[in-house]
Amino acid sequence: MNGGTDIDRLIDLMSKLPGLGPRSARRAVLHLVRKRALALQPLVQAMTTVAETARECLTCGNIGVTSICDICTDPQRVTGELCVVEDVSDLWAMERAAVFKGQYQVLGGTLSALDAIGPEDLHIPRLVDRVRTEEISEVILALNATIDGQTTAHYIADQLDGQVRLTSLARGVPIGGELDYLDEGTISAALRARSTL
Amino acid sequence: MNGGTDIDRLIDLMSKLPGLGPRSARRAVLHLVRKRALALQPLVQAMTTVAETARECLTCGNIGVTSICDICTDPQRVTGELCVVEDVSDLWAMERAAVFKGQYQVLGGTLSALDAIGPEDLHIPRLVDRVRTEEISEVILALNATIDGQTTAHYIADQLDGQVRLTSLARGVPIGGELDYLDEGTISAALRARSTL
Numbered sequence: 220m221n222g223g224t225d226i227d228r229l230i231d232l233m234s235k236l237p238g239l240g241p242r243s244a245r246r247a248v249l250h251l252v253r254k255r256a257l258a259l260q261p262l263v264q265a266m267t268t269v270a271e272t273a274r275e276c277l278t279c280g281n282i283g284v285t286s287i288c289d290i291c292t293d294p295q296r297v298t299g300e301l302c303v304v305e306d307v308s309d310l311w312a313m314e315r316a317a318v319f320k321g322q323y324q325v326l327g328g329t330l331s332a333l334d335a336i337g338p339e340d341l342h343i344p345r346l347v348d349r350v351r352t353e354e355i356s357e358v359i360l361a362l363n364a365t366i367d368g369q370t371t372a373h374y375i376a377d378q379l380d381g382q383v384r385l386t387s388l389a390r391g392v393p394i395g396g397e398l399d400y401l402d403e404g405t406i407s408a409a410l411r412a413r414s415t416l
Numbered sequence: 417m418n419g420g421t422d423i424d425r426l427i428d429l430m431s432k433l434p435g436l437g438p439r440s441a442r443r444a445v446l447h448l449v450r451k452r453a454l455a456l457q458p459l460v461q462a463m464t465t466v467a468e469t470a471r472e473c474l475t476c477g478n479i480g481v482t483s484i485c486d487i488c489t490d491p492q493r494v495t496g497e498l499c500v501v502e503d504v505s506d507l508w509a510m511e512r513a514a515v516f517k518g519q520y521q522v523l524g525g526t527l528s529a530l531d532a533i534g535p536e537d538l539h540i541p542r543l544v545d546r547v548r549t550e551e552i553s554e555v556i557l558a559l560n561a562t563i564d565g566q567t568t569a570h571y572i573a574d575q576l577d578g579q580v581r582l583t584s585l586a587r588g589v590p591i592g593g594e595l596d597y598l599d600e601g602t603i604s605a606a607l608r609a610r611s612t613l
Contacts, residue, residue: 229465232459236448243435247433251463261429262430265426268426273452283423284423
């Protein structure tokens with residue numbers, strides 16, 4: 220009865236997006252219907268464009284509008300440093316931090332026995348290949364500090380052992396973090412990796 | 417650097433939807449780009465259809481695909497009971513509860529001195545008119561239990577005083593609610609309106 224099947228169908232599709240549930244989908248759709256010219260039509264336009272233009276970078280796996288992405292083709296970027304991330308969203312997060320000036324390899328997930336995801340389901344062979352063929356001096360493993368992320372990091376470390384300098388992101392108290400809200404693992408890692416003032 | 421301006425623009429538009437922020441918009445857009453055939457194209461299609469067909473019911477203010485909505489034209493529904501709600505989303509919430517069998521009047525908001533919203537900005541004149549011209553025996557004020565909602569309820573009660581039976585939703589402990597998590601106002605209202613077992 221949510222005002223016709225067309226609207227119900229849109230709510231249903233919206234509610235399947237990550238981060239949205241039925242309630243937020245209803246709110247979003249009502250907003251879109253009310254702001255048809257200002258919100259709905261530009262959104263349809265932008266989605267149509269993205270549906271036509273978006274593609275995965277053949278080198279690193281980033282999502283962009285060209286077959287080789289802006290980062291891989293940028294002559295300003297250092298070519299010897301390769302940052303390995305699980306997902307495109309992690310690559311974007313690294314870029315927002317604007318501190319890494321090298322290039323990336325997106326894995327497309329993590330190894331997971333539970334979900335039957337093995338090395339060949341990820342871009343690990345491509346990473347190994349790049350390390351062999353490109354002049355890479357350092358591989359930075361920027362994987363999530365989760366069980367699956369760390370399992371994957373260990374597997375990659377095994378594969379690349381001795382071929383290149385391997386590093387990973389530091390573990391510690393996040394900026395603005397309060398000890399009381401941190402888990403014991405983080406506090407213990409931060410203590411072990413403590414630095415001199 | 418989020419992979420091209422087209423994608424950035426889509427993320428920007430998505431992040432303006434209620435309930436979505438920049439982070440959830442990025443996640444949703446990545447999901448859409450990956451599931452182009454399964455998620456993005458059906459969504460574009462559904463949005464295009466809704467952009468063409470959705471309209472506000474001329475009688476009650478519900479959003480549907482016809483100029484008079486399904487509820488207003490449904491011969492099964494009781495015509496003498498009018499439920500007044502702030503917003504279309506509240507009407508949909510009432511319909512999900514599937515207990516009210518009468519008709520609705522959507523106000524389109526609440527009176528608000530702060531936002532300079534007066535009675536003429538809402539569908540209050542239409543409500544008063546319907547009570548005068550239709551055979552309404554009861555007006556149920558199903559407005560939110562907020563300051564603005566209650567101010568609006570009082571204003572409507574003044575306008576309709578003596579013309580019709582006026583009721584409002586009961587205040588009390590919500591189903592599944594725990595006293596420890598409820599505010600004092602609700603507990604006090606629930607105690608005052610206590611019922612005999």
